[in-house]
Amino acid sequence: MSIIAYLLKRIVLYIIVFYIAISIIWILIRFAPGDPALTAYLRFMTPVGVQITREQLEALKQRAIEMLGYDKPLIIQYFTYVYRVLTGDLGVSTYFATPVADKLRELVFNDLILLTPAIIVSWFIGNYLGALAAKYKTLDKILVPVIYVLTATPYFLFGLVMIYFVGIEANQYFGGFFKPVLSSIDIKAFLTNPSYSTFIEFMRAYTLPFLSLVLVSTGGWASGMRTLMIYELESNYARYMESIGFSDKKISSYAFRYAINPQITGLGVQLGTLIVAGLALTSVFNYPGTGIALIYAINFRDIFLIQGIAIIYTIMVIAFNFLIDILYILIDPRIRHGFLGG
Structure with a gap:
């Protein structure tokens, strides 16, 4: 085996490791009890100090579901997540109110x-x-x-x-x-x-x-x-x-x-x-x-x-x-x- 072949083999191995790692991260977050991603998005969208009605809350929840892509099949959600990770789109920080990548x-x-x-x-x-x-x-x-x-x-x-x-x-x-x-x-x-x-x-x-x-x-x-x-x-x-x-x-x-x-x-x-x-x-x-x-x-x-x-x-x-x-x-x-x- 040449050095180039060895390095290419290691690159393929690390790509597989990276793919498995981001898949585990997605599974842990997507199926966590209480749906923390949806909860975080709702908190980010809800005006501070403003009383909202149940209808308004449901409307915000539906909008958050659509923005997160939760209204789509799981397989589509997963590959959308993988695509965003590969393109550097890690979402928006709900605490710092800025893109996570930045x-x-x-x-x-x-x-x-x-x-x-x-x-x-x-x-x-x-x-x-x-x-x-x-x-x-x-x-x-x-x-x-x-x-x-x-x-x-x-x-x-x-x-x-x-x-x-x-x-x-x-x-x-x-x-x-x-x-x-x-x-x-x-x-x-x-x-x-x-x-x-x-x-x-x-x-x-x-x-x-x-x-x-x-x-x-x-x-x-x-x-x-x-x-x-x-x-x-x-x-x-x-x-x-x-x-x-x-x-x-x-x-x-x-x-x-x-x-x-x-x-x-x-x-x-x-x-x-x-x-x-x-x-x-x-x-x-x-x-x-x-x-x-x-x-x-x-x-x-x-x-x-x-x-x-x-x-x-x-x-x-x-x-x-x-x-x-x-x-x-x-x-x-x-x-x-x-x-x-x-």
């Missing part, structure tokens, strides 16, 4: 600004520390308790600790630099008017949530790499290399190259934690991402925004995992030589 562009961009750098930085630092812990026993005794504490600490709890000890107690030693809340104003001010002052204001609010994510994620990556490195260093090929005189540094470098592959796979999967981390950040730092939007959507039954968030993160996870497949071919000679036949 709102998601802003929310997802805010998430990526914070969460993507945090995941990448924690991945590099965590793998490096995990490899060191596996190689040096003295360092291992110091790092392992720290790694396990970080791994077991929830994002929101670590965020609260950071706010109290760094943002409040120790902030006086930093001249009041840190801000415990990261708002959309800080982000927009820096992006629309980049300057030294807006950058400093942005970093004041950005530092604490960024460090909270990096430190907690570092514990997970370090724990995984430590386990993988210990396994590789005790494998037969490592013992054979040691017996014929290879240096510890050379053996460790080979072990690291083998141990890093599962961690690269984990990097693609880690994107799925974006929404969880966003929820944690929302409750602690009031971060203006999909987390806070999802809370609003759940509280106000904005079913179209919930659906849009689920779809967009499905697309992102699939896209990142496809990039990981390509990266595997580039960095793993075993896979590359397998395609080339030797």
Whole structure:
């Protein structure tokens, strides 16, 4: 099998996964008890503070049914939904009163600004520390308790600790630099008017949530790499290399190259934690991402925004995992030589 054939096979597989995912999302929303989509649309169409008669309510309900397409057969409803998803029409948010696709562009961009750098930085630092812990026993005794504490600490709890000890107690030693809340104003001010002052204001609010994510994620990556490195260093090929005189540094470098592959796979999967981390950040730092939007959507039954968030993160996870497949071919000679036949 050639590399092109392999990538085409993966593309077909991910298309099937995406189709199944959006179908499950449609089934969960369409057949949910109480018909939340119809309820949300009725709330959006009903004037606030205005008393309406039963006849007017029935008329609004009929209009909502027609706008949602619920008066058509289920098979037509389903394929209409699929067509709209493929064309980027995710409906209208009944809470924000704006197209879901437009709102998601802003929310997802805010998430990526914070969460993507945090995941990448924690991945590099965590793998490096995990490899060191596996190689040096003295360092291992110091790092392992720290790694396990970080791994077991929830994002929101670590965020609260950071706010109290760094943002409040120790902030006086930093001249009041840190801000415990990261708002959309800080982000927009820096992006629309980049300057030294807006950058400093942005970093004041950005530092604490960024460090909270990096430190907690570092514990997970370090724990995984430590386990993988210990396994590789005790494998037969490592013992054979040691017996014929290879240096510890050379053996460790080979072990690291083998141990890093599962961690690269984990990097693609880690994107799925974006929404969880966003929820944690929302409750602690009031971060203006999909987390806070999802809370609003759940509280106000904005079913179209919930659906849009689920779809967009499905697309992102699939896209990142496809990039990981390509990266595997580039960095793993075993896979590359397998395609080339030797």
